[in-house]
Amino acid sequence: MMDTIQKRLLSEVADLHDVPEGAYNIRANGEMAARNTTANIDIVSKADGNGIDIRIKPGTKQESIHIPVVLSESGIKETVYNDFYIGEDADVVIVAGCGIDNCGVQDSQHDGIHRFYVGKGAKIKYVEKHYGSGDGSGKRILNPGTEVYMEEDSFMEMEMVQIKGVDSTVRNTKAELAAGAKLVVRERLMTHGAQQAISNYEVELSGEGAGADIVSRSVARDTSFQKFDSRIVGNVPCSGHTECDAIIMDKARILAVPSLEANDLDAALIHEAAIGKIAGEQIVKLMTLGLTEEEAEEQIINGFLK
Amino acid sequence: MLELKNLSFEVAEEVSQKEIVRDISLSVGEHRFVVITGPNGSGKSTLAKLIAGIEKPTSGQIYFEGADITDKSITERAKLGIAFAFQQPVRFKGLEVLDLLRIASGRQMSASDACEYLSEVGLCARDYIRREVNASLSGGELKRIEIASVLARGAGLSVFDEPEAGIDLWSFQNLIRVFERMQEKNKGGSIIVISHQERILDIADEIIVIAEGRVADRGTRDEILPGLLGTPSAVKQCTGSQTKERIVRQ
Numbered sequence: 001m002m003d004t005i006q007k008r009l010l011s012e013v014a015d016l017h018d019v020p021e022g023a024y025n026i027r028a029n030g031e032m033a034a035r036n037t038t039a040n041i042d043i044v045s046k047a048d049g050n051g052i053d054i055r056i057k058p059g060t061k062q063e064s065i066h067i068p069v070v071l072s073e074s075g076i077k078e079t080v081y082n083d084f085y086i087g088e089d090a091d092v093v094i095v096a097g098c099g100i101d102n103c104g105v106q107d108s109q110h111d112g113i114h115r116f117y118v119g120k121g122a123k124i125k126y127v128e129k130h131y132g133s134g135d136g137s138g139k140r141i142l143n144p145g146t147e148v149y150m151e152e153d154s155f156m157e158m159e160m161v162q163i164k165g166v167d168s169t170v171r172n173t174k175a176e177l178a179a180g181a182k183l184v185v186r187e188r189l190m191t192h193g194a195q196q197a198i199s200n201y202e203v204e205l206s207g208e209g210a211g212a213d214i215v216s217r218s219v220a221r222d223t224s225f226q227k228f229d230s231r232i233v234g235n236v237p238c239s240g241h242t243e244c245d246a247i248i249m250d251k252a253r254i255l256a257v258p259s260l261e262a263n264d265l266d267a268a269l270i271h272e273a274a275i276g277k278i279a280g281e282q283i284v285k286l287m288t289l290g291l292t293e294e295e296a297e298e299q300i301i302n303g304f305l306k
Numbered sequence: 307m308l309e310l311k312n313l314s315f316e317v318a319e320e321v322s323q324k325e326i327v328r329d330i331s332l333s334v335g336e337h338r339f340v341v342i343t344g345p346n347g348s349g350k351s352t353l354a355k356l357i358a359g360i361e362k363p364t365s366g367q368i369y370f371e372g373a374d375i376t377d378k379s380i381t382e383r384a385k386l387g388i389a390f391a392f393q394q395p396v397r398f399k400g401l402e403v404l405d406l407l408r409i410a411s412g413r414q415m416s417a418s419d420a421c422e423y424l425s426e427v428g429l430c431a432r433d434y435i436r437r438e439v440n441a442s443l444s445g446g447e448l449k450r451i452e453i454a455s456v457l458a459r460g461a462g463l464s465v466f467d468e469p470e471a472g473i474d475l476w477s478f479q480n481l482i483r484v485f486e487r488m489q490e491k492n493k494g495g496s497i498i499v500i501s502h503q504e505r506i507l508d509i510a511d512e513i514i515v516i517a518e519g520r521v522a523d524r525g526t527r528d529e530i531l532p533g534l535l536g537t538p539s540a541v542k543q544c545t546g547s548q549t550k551e552r553i554v555r556q
Contacts, residue, residue: 217400245399285396287380288358288389289410289455299409303400303438 002028002070009070009099012131024066025052027080029073041065041092051081051113054094058087058119066095069112074104074138079111088119088151097129100140100166109141116147118154118181126158132165139167146173150181152207160187162197163305169197177238179207187216188305191224191252201230205238205267214242219301220252229257234267244273247304307496308357308463309333313366315352315519325349327356328519329366334463334512338496339489341507343539344516350500351393353516354467357498358390359383370463387462393471393500395452398439403451406439410458423454426487428480445472453484460492466499470506482509504540507531515539 002010006028014020023041026034037043040060044053054065067082084094102108118124132140142162150156162169175183183203191197203212212232220226232240244256258271278300286296315327327349334340342350355361357368359380367376375383384390398406407420421431427450437443439451449472456464470478482505488497499506507513513530515523523530534540 279396281392281396282398284360284380285392286409288360288384288392289406289459290381290384290412291409292381299401299405300398303398303402303405306400 002026002033003072005072005101006033006070009072009101009131009133010068012133013070013097013099013129014066014068014095020064020066022064022066023054025054027067027069029071030076030078038063046081050079051083053083053085055085056087056090056092058089060087060090060092062091064093064095068096069098069110071098071100071102071108071110074102074108074136075106077107077109079113081113081115084114084116086116086118086122086124089121090119091123093125093127095127097127097131098142098144099131100134100142102132102134102138102140103136104134104138105136107139107141109139109143111143111145113145114147116149116156118148118150118156120151120153122151122154124154124156126156128158128160130162130166130169132167140165141168142166143170144172146171148173148175148183150175150177150183152178153180154178155182155184157184158186160185161189163188163190164192166197167193167195169195169199171197171199173199173201175201175203175212177203177205177207177210177212180209181207182210183212183214185212185214187214187218189216189218189226190221190301190305191218191226192221193224194222195224196226197224198227199229201242203232203240205232205234205240206236208236208238210236210238212240212242216244217246217304218244218254219247219249219305220254221249223251225253225255227255227257228273229259230271231259231261232269232271233261233263234269235263237264237266238268240267240269242271244275246275247301248275248277307334307336307338307371308498309369310357311367311369313353313356313363313368315349315356315361316364324361325352326519327352327363330516330519330521331366332514332521332524334496334498336494336496337489337492338511339485339499339509340496340512340514341499341501341510342514342516343500343502343507343534344522345502345538348516349519350516351467354390354465354498354500357463357465358388360390384459384461389456389459389461389464391452391456391464391466391469393467395448397441397443397448401439402435403437403439404435406451406455407458410455411460415458420458423458424451426457426484427451427454428477429454446474446477449473450477453481457484457488460495462495464488464495464497466497466501468500470501470503478505482506485509502539502541504531504535504542507534507540
């Protein structure tokens with residue numbers, strides 16, 4: 001069904017070596033390559049073919065959904081809309097991810113728009129990994145758009161990872177939280193070469209007791225550029241925290257634009273941003289343990305992005 | 307094992323915080339426990355860094371196991387068997403205690419092996435092995451992990467730069483036992499400790515006194531220690547303010 005390149009991409013973005021357990025939908029080169037539904041999780045193609053609807057029944061527990069996308073042909077450009085309807089009190093893990101291998105001269109681009117409608121009391125862990133490979137001159141471009149609508153007392157943890165090989169990314173994430181809802185975002189990013197990565201977050205805390213915690217850790221190498229723009233709006237008594245912690249190397253550039261808007265006396269909002277190079281004493285310490293300077297640097301970066 | 311020949315470290319700028327070392331020659335034999343003491347600013351910490359390769363001497367030579375290592379890098383010296391414990395341990399975001407101990411040992415040591423080193427420095431291994439070596443650890447905890455990382459190296463020559471700094475009363479006693487056990491286990495190995503703590507001086511085979519960048523005195527503990535008692539080169543374990551008082555009284 002899938003060739004070796006596609007299987008390799010799949011293992012990078014979804015830790016999958018073959019078809020996964022539970023519900024899944026694998027999209028390869030613009031077409032559905034495999035799908036499985038379960039008694040509680042239904043996956044239906046949209047009428048126009050540009051995406052899927054995933055419906056998770058209320059109360060579904062301990063199930064997982066994998067929806068990886070792999071592109072191994074040069075020159076594919078697609079925009080896909082995936083909508084998740086998560087029933088009340090469901091507790092599931094969703095693994096998305098996109099791997100592009102571009103050996104050709106034409107750009108390959110996948111714009112995945114994910115919308116999450118998280119029901120009352122539901123608990124979601126969402127993992128999204130991006131990976132690019134191939135030595136063609138064609139660019140590997142990923143522009144994920146994520147919209148999250150969280151009902152009362154729901155919880156969502158989003159883990160966003162892009163470590164290697166994607167030339168250009170604009171990530172737009174929007175969330176609206178009702179009373180008691182909690183959103184946790186952990187973003188890990190490494191850019192190298194002449195890559196560009198822009199990450200925009202806008203979170204509206206509109207229900208009493210809502211909370212958001214958005215943390216980005218990133219490393220920018222070579223001549224790459226990163227922008228982290230995180231905005232939390234507190235309209236009611238709520239709590240919000242956003243943090244950008246970045247290591248800058250070589251001739252890279254990083255722009256951190258954390259912003260907070262409090263529209264209520266009891267909106268407790270915090271932002272932190274730090275950009276700096278690897279501390280010399282960290283490298284010296286690891287060298288006294290027998291690592292070379294390069295090995296020490298790799299260890300520090302790996303730990304930081306773990 | 308270690309020989310320093312006419313070793314000097316000078317700094318051009320007057321404003322520099324670095325201590326100066328002037329024409330120091332000394333040798334440390336096999337299976338020795340040597341304590342280097344002296345007043346603050348005498349050059350003892352610089353001497354330790356020169357041995358580890360963190361600072362480069364302006365003149366003189368360093369020999370380790372008979373080979374000239376003066377031009378060797380920190381990494382090369384580490385691989386030859388020189389370990390160094392920092393006075394102020396370094397913090398790392400994301401790097402776990404187990405990672406650090408694995409790097410130190412140079413092998414994929416098991417969690418239970420790593421636990422032994424942590425127990426040795428009085429830390430309950432289960433609570434610490436997965437902790438990040440970051441600001442969430444107290445100064446005392448970091449210091450003990452630093453010492454554990456040197457134990458994990460199992461090096462021929464272990465250099466400790468003021469290991470007692472930042473350590474509390476309980477672990478100070480433990481520290482003495484750590485050194486004693488290290489000496490018991492590592493038959494060929496030698497330990498150099500930079501310290502002016504009387505209790506550490508009290509377990510030394512040999513004491514070297516540095517003053518103003520030079521060797522002011524050296525000999526066995528019995529020869530040297532009595533003359534140091536009551537001076538800044540041999541302070542009783544006490545708080546920082548008491549230490550200062552002693553120095554002022556000199």
